Amino acid sequence: MDLGCDSGAFDLGMEVPAASTGFSTTKGGEPVYIVILAGGSGTRFWPVSRAARPKQLISVVDGPTMLQRTVERVLPMRPKRILVVTNRLQAAETETQLSGYRCQVPIDIVAEPVGRNTAPAIGLAAAMIAAREPEAVMAVLPADHFIRDEAGLRDCLQTALQTARNGYLVTLGIVPTRPETGYGYIEADMALRGDGPFPVLRFVEKPPLEQALHYLEARNFLWNSGMFVWRADVIQEELCRYMPELAAELGNLVFGGDVWDVSDLAPQIEALYARVTSQSIDYGVMERSQRVQLVPAEIGWSDVGSWSALPEVVAPDPLGNVLTNTVAHIAVESTGCIVSGHGGVVATVGVHDLVVVSSGDALLVCPKDRAQDVRMVVETLRSKGLDRYL
Amino acid sequence: MDLGCDSGAFDLGMEVPAASTGFSTTKGGEPVYIVILAGGSGTRFWPVSRAARPKQLISVVDGPTMLQRTVERVLPMRPKRILVVTNRLQAAETETQLSGYRCQVPIDIVAEPVGRNTAPAIGLAAAMIAAREPEAVMAVLPADHFIRDEAGLRDCLQTALQTARNGYLVTLGIVPTRPETGYGYIEADMALRGDGPFPVLRFVEKPPLEQALHYLEARNFLWNSGMFVWRADVIQEELCRYMPELAAELGNLVFGGDVWDVSDLAPQIEALYARVTSQSIDYGVMERSQRVQLVPAEIGWSDVGSWSALPEVVAPDPLGNVLTNTVAHIAVESTGCIVSGHGGVVATVGVHDLVVVSSGDALLVCPKDRAQDVRMVVETLRSKGLDRYL
Numbered sequence: 027m028d029l030g031c032d033s034g035a036f037d038l039g040m041e042v043p044a045a046s047t048g049f050s051t052t053k054g055g056e057p058v059y060i061v062i063l064a065g066g067s068g069t070r071f072w073p074v075s076r077a078a079r080p081k082q083l084i085s086v087v088d089g090p091t092m093l094q095r096t097v098e099r100v101l102p103m104r105p106k107r108i109l110v111v112t113n114r115l116q117a118a119e120t121e122t123q124l125s126g127y128r129c130q131v132p133i134d135i136v137a138e139p140v141g142r143n144t145a146p147a148i149g150l151a152a153a154m155i156a157a158r159e160p161e162a163v164m165a166v167l168p169a170d171h172f173i174r175d176e177a178g179l180r181d182c183l184q185t186a187l188q189t190a191r192n193g194y195l196v197t198l199g200i201v202p203t204r205p206e207t208g209y210g211y212i213e214a215d216m217a218l219r220g221d222g223p224f225p226v227l228r229f230v231e232k233p234p235l236e237q238a239l240h241y242l243e244a245r246n247f248l249w250n251s252g253m254f255v256w257r258a259d260v261i262q263e264e265l266c267r268y269m270p271e272l273a274a275e276l277g278n279l280v281f282g283g284d285v286w287d288v289s290d291l292a293p294q295i296e297a298l299y300a301r302v303t304s305q306s307i308d309y310g311v312m313e314r315s316q317r318v319q320l321v322p323a324e325i326g327w328s329d330v331g332s333w334s335a336l337p338e339v340v341a342p343d344p345l346g347n348v349l350t351n352t353v354a355h356i357a358v359e360s361t362g363c364i365v366s367g368h369g370g371v372v373a374t375v376g377v378h379d380l381v382v383v384s385s386g387d388a389l390l391v392c393p394k395d396r397a398q399d400v401r402m403v404v405e406t407l408r409s410k411g412l413d414r415y416l
Numbered sequence: 417m418d419l420g421c422d423s424g425a426f427d428l429g430m431e432v433p434a435a436s437t438g439f440s441t442t443k444g445g446e447p448v449y450i451v452i453l454a455g456g457s458g459t460r461f462w463p464v465s466r467a468a469r470p471k472q473l474i475s476v477v478d479g480p481t482m483l484q485r486t487v488e489r490v491l492p493m494r495p496k497r498i499l500v501v502t503n504r505l506q507a508a509e510t511e512t513q514l515s516g517y518r519c520q521v522p523i524d525i526v527a528e529p530v531g532r533n534t535a536p537a538i539g540l541a542a543a544m545i546a547a548r549e550p551e552a553v554m555a556v557l558p559a560d561h562f563i564r565d566e567a568g569l570r571d572c573l574q575t576a577l578q579t580a581r582n583g584y585l586v587t588l589g590i591v592p593t594r595p596e597t598g599y600g601y602i603e604a605d606m607a608l609r610g611d612g613p614f615p616v617l618r619f620v621e622k623p624p625l626e627q628a629l630h631y632l633e634a635r636n637f638l639w640n641s642g643m644f645v646w647r648a649d650v651i652q653e654e655l656c657r658y659m660p661e662l663a664a665e666l667g668n669l670v671f672g673g674d675v676w677d678v679s680d681l682a683p684q685i686e687a688l689y690a691r692v693t694s695q696s697i698d699y700g701v702m703e704r705s706q707r708v709q710l711v712p713a714e715i716g717w718s719d720v721g722s723w724s725a726l727p728e729v730v731a732p733d734p735l736g737n738v739l740t741n742t743v744a745h746i747a748v749e750s751t752g753c754i755v756s757g758h759g760g761v762v763a764t765v766g767v768h769d770l771v772v773v774s775s776g777d778a779l780l781v782c783p784k785d786r787a788q789d790v791r792m793v794v795e796t797l798r799s800k801g802l803d804r805y806l
Contacts, residue, residue, distance in 0.1 A: 072763075073761070073763070353802070354797075354800060354802055356793045356796045356797060356800075358782075358789060358792050358793060358796070367778075367779055368777075368779075369777075370776070370777035370778050370779065370805075371463070371777065371778040371779070371797065371802060371805045372778070372779045372780075372781075373462075373463070373778070373779065373780045373781070373782075373790075373793040373796075373797075374780075374781045374782065375780075375781075375782035375783075375786045375789050375790065375792065375793060376782055376783050376786040376789070377770070377781055377782060377783065380767070380781065382779065382781050384774060384779050386760070386776065387758075387759075387760035387761065388757075388760050388761040388762070388763070389757055389758075389760065389761070389762045389763065389772065389774050389779070390762075390763045390764075390765075391762075391763070391764045391765075391767055391770065391772050391781055392748075392763075392764065392765035392766055392767060393765075393766050393767065396765045396766040399748060399765050399766070400763075400765065402748050402765065403746045403748060403763040403765060406746045406748070406763075407744075407746060407761070407763075410744060410746075412743070412744055412761060415760075415761045
């Protein structure tokens with residue numbers, strides 16, 4: 027199938043009218059498809075997160091789950107459609123969590139047969155959207171990030187939408203607040219313009235601390251957020267250029283009358299995922315493409331990477347304790363603790379800087395600076411055959 | 417009613433044949449009534465213990481509750497009857513926990529309208545037994561103690577039974593294993609005989625450490641266990657002598673055809689408890705009576721006074737961690753912890769000497785040496801109106 031890989035022309039100025047969907051755009055907003063990547067797995071929020079219920083499907087913060095919050099924060103943009111890419115293990119729970127929003131926006135859930143990192147997921151979503159509306163703009167959002175300033179996010183996305191409309195791959199770069207060594211950075215050329223978007227110079231891997239301190243000072247190195255905005259046809263072009271095997275596989279999919287229902291394509295999609303290699307869109311496309319622009323985002327972003335990151339998203343009480351999913355924390359001479367009490371009461375006496383988490387059938391206690399080692403617990407559970415607690 | 421307080425004669429040699437009850441005695445054993453004091457309340461096993469489910473009604477150790485263990489360890493003695501004195505708040509749960517044993521021994525449960533310490537409870541039980549069989553021997557046992565050597569306990573009780581038969585008030589004195597400053601001690605005259613019983617010289621209050629060290633060395637100071645054996649008529653006589661007001665109140669109770677069913681007497685018992693003062697049998701009788709003898713008991717006894725006492729009754733694993741009610745403890749670099757996981761999994765990473773207890777709806781974390789301060793948690797819950805967690 028000809029994907030238009032060799033079409034050559036790349037019209038930066040092309041404008042496409044919003045498709046009539048019954049869902050209007052916000053004042054001054056661009057019509058947009060939202061693609062939520064919700065197929066992640068992880069162990070760092072054990073025992074609340076489990077294999078079939080990873081971080082995006084739990085309430086790390088009180089109230090809606092991370093996935094629900096991701097949907098809720100884009101609703102004011104009146105997206106044309108939300109496409110959620112998840113995996114089979116999590117599909118049912120994803121469906122349950124999103125049903126309530128369908129009165130506000132059409133939502134489709136696509137379950138990958140296996141995880142192959144972000145490039146195949148994004149490629150599949152782009153193929154579905156392009157089959158209906160090739161030049162539509164799509165915003166790709168991870169389902170498991172926290173954003174305090176949601177209006178700020180929407181402003182950034184609107185800026186990105188306009189840039190994407192002109193044919194760029196736009197990435198949201200988070201303005202660093204600390205010399206983090208656990209993230210990738212994006213160097214932007216911020217000398218010329220005010221608010222951006224800015225041309226991207228290069229992507230850099232997780233830096234050592236000295237480097238990260240330099241980046242923080244330099245101010246034109248931003249965190250790679252995994253949030254992208256582009257036209258469906260443009261990302262398809264770049265996939266053709268930089269990931270031709272994946273693009274070819276995706277090109278073989280023939281969508282039926284209702285593009286959004288891919289259940290008929292399940293055997294083909296299964297075969298596709300069995301063949302394509304696991305690859306991130308960052309490494310596969312973003313680090314190589316010449317069309318990348320960056321919109322800086324100062325939006326109270328956190329990827330909430332582990333229990334110890336909870337103070338980034340929940341305000342500590344006067345004793346420095348942070349609570350979530352807890353009726354009451356009885357803190358007797360206890361400070362700096364991170365507490366998640368499964369909707370009940372948690373009492374701590376004379377302890378400091380501990381993570382204390384209950385999920386009803388499992389319990390975790392560790393110092394904040396050991397929160398990453400929760401994976402060792404999960405590995406031990408697996409080796410002991412205690413699979414129901416995974 | 418004439419209680420025989422002024423009968424004067426005190427026949428040390430009197431023997432009474434065992435009543436025919438259909439329950440035979442063990443080989444060489446004395447027929448005995450068991451009185452279990454199960455009306456205690458306390459907060460030190462929060463969150464597992466609650467107001468309506470205090471220590472004696474929970475499984476501090478895996479398996480049967482403390483009360484059930486108390487019953488089970490006397491069953492081989494084939495007691496004539498077990499009388500359990502509890503309070504109204506706990507009566508239903510007490511009934512539930514003991515129903516299964518009724519095929520082995522008659523069990524009666526008496527619910528006090530209010531707690532008045534041990535003297536009224538023991539006096540009431542003695543009155544009930546004496547109404548049926550005045551010279552019957554009764555053994556009084558707390559419902560919330562742990563005893564590792566149960567056969568040893570029964571041997572001690574048999575020795576005590578024989579001494580009690582002769583008209584003595586016999587107390588079991590626990591051979592100390594440490595210079596405990598939290599218990600009362602009993603000084604016995606152990607110079608004359610081998611295995612006892614021994615005459616009691618005096619009761620001493622909780623001693624300072626220096627004194628406790630001296631007691632430990634002296635070897636004739638034993639812990640006051642709260643376990644007593646005596647004839648019903650003998651304790652009644654001593655109540656008449658040393659607690660005449662209580663004895664008079666008890667003397668006004670007129671038991672009906674079935675002595676063991678005191679439901680008809682509920683209004684009189686309620687009035688009695690409203691009038692009598694709160695008093696322990698130790699202070700009210702034992703410290704004053706001239707008829708007290710002591711049987712030393714080296715039986716792996718523990719009153720399991722708080723979570724930190726759990727290593728006294730549950731063998732620690734090689735890392736010094738002690739588990740109860742826990743499917744698995746995933747201990748990553750964790751030692752010396754006391755873990756009770758509500759039947760689930762508990763994971764600890766890099767923590768030491770912590771108490772970690774879950775009850776499903778509430779959770780406690782504190783260092784072992786702060787386990788006594790759980791009461792502060794309970795007080796705080798009360799002050800915050802979180803009564804459902806009390």
